[in-house]
Amino acid sequence: MNKQDTPNYEYARQEITKVFPLPGLDDGSLAPVILRLAWHCCGTFDKYTNTGGSNGATMRFPPELTDSGNIGLDVARLALESTKCALKWISYSDLWTLAGVVAIEYMGGPRVPWKPGRIDYVNDKRVPPNGRLPLGYKDSVHIREVFLRLDMNDQETVALLGAHAVGRCHKRYSGWEGAWTLEPTVFDNTFFKVLLNETWSVGTVPETGRTQYFNADKSLMMLYTDMELVKDPQFLRWVKVYAQDQTLFFKDFSDAFAKLLELGIERDLMGGVIGK
Ligand code: HEM
Known part of the structure; x- marks a missing residue:
């Protein structure tokens, strides 16, 4: 059995890292847009209805796929497609969030705690409505x-x-x-x-x-x-x-990003994702 067939998240990190360098694109790196992909997966969470969030990889479906805030993220999703093909055991929702934390570290940022176990919803029944992502012209x-x-x-x-x-x-x-x-x-x-x-x-x-x-x-x-x-x-x-204080920024960013990654996800005592 080789590394591609069984869950091995260290190996996944290495495979993801290979995707980042891209001479000719922006500043020569896909790491920023991949970080944005991870944030937008989580940024749909609504604590009042306990809907949205990174579980399910709902960005594969409209209307989230076509949310104006997600324009340009196809570049990130497409780049990670080769990793998804190579690592058949990983879900899109785990891959997109893990890629975000690997991107942060690759760019010199803090190591953000990340937990696996997200699943990909098979249909669009739980896709959050558009309009949940922040708008840059607002106050x-x-x-x-x-x-x-x-x-x-x-x-x-x-x-x-x-x-x-x-x-x-x-x-x-x-x-x-x-x-x-x-x-x-x-x-x-x-x-x-x-x-x-x-x-x-x-x-x-x-x-x-x-x-x-x-x-x-x-x-x-x-x-x-x-x-x-x-x-x-x-x-x-x-x-x-x-x-x-960059040290404090790294600590607080890491805590907040780790929290963001877990929004809407309920885990059992073993860390497995419950339900949904
Ligand atoms: C008030 C909240 C926020 C607003 C309104 C906002 C808005 C935007 C906009 C308009 C862009 C440019 C999109 C483009 O033209 O390609 C952008 C890029 C980006 N955002 Fe935010 N953002 C917010 C919060 C965040 C957060 C919380 C993160 C991550 C923790 C983040 C990470 C990024 C990154 C890495 C990029 C660069 C993507 C690239 O280079 O392609 N943003 N954001």
Whole structure:
């Protein structure tokens, strides 16, 4: 029996890592968009109805598949298809979430605890409705509405948003354009430093007409929701803490991301996923 036939998550990590380098794409790495895939799988959770979340890999089905927030994630899903074929024993829901934590570590971020056992729903009966993912043009009320629904407090919300240290916006997908930091394949606390230290003003992406914030030399961008983190005093408090203390940011990010990965998942004493 070879490594491809039996569950071996260390082997899965190695196989996933092979997918990341992609010269010619954005900053030469698929790791940021794969992290975003993992977050969007979990970001549909609704604590009030206990629906959504990463179990089931519901993004395979409409309407989640066609949610405007998920445009561009086909690149990540497609890249992981070769890994899925090589590791027949892994579910899509485990693969997509594990790939997210492997991406974080690959980019220099913390090791996030991850547990296996998710299953792939066989039909679309439990696909969450569209509209649960956060919208980048909104304000702090919207951010709190979404992240409270995800059972996250202000501190966890700010920590999670630190992931915008990596990756970029694409005018062909969201209509916004550019990266948040100068090294968008390095996971660190730069997002918070840049947010505090650059001078930001509103501008327009010429090709799409979408408005966003640009720094003085227009090399970096922020969404309206990112800027809310400095405009809102409770959020700002944590931005300042994380800009000063990367070790704490890594710890809090890791805790919050691990929590995100488990939303909607009930486990038995052995760690197996119950029901659903
Ligand atoms: C208020 C909450 C959030 C909003 C409104 C938001 C919005 C966005 C938007 C509009 C993009 C650009 C999509 C594109 O044009 O390709 C993006 C990219 C990204 N987001 Fe967020 N996001 C939020 C929270 C998060 C969280 C919590 C994480 C992870 C923990 C995350 C990780 C990422 C990553 C890694 C990218 C880059 C993807 C790439 O390079 O293709 N975001 N986000």
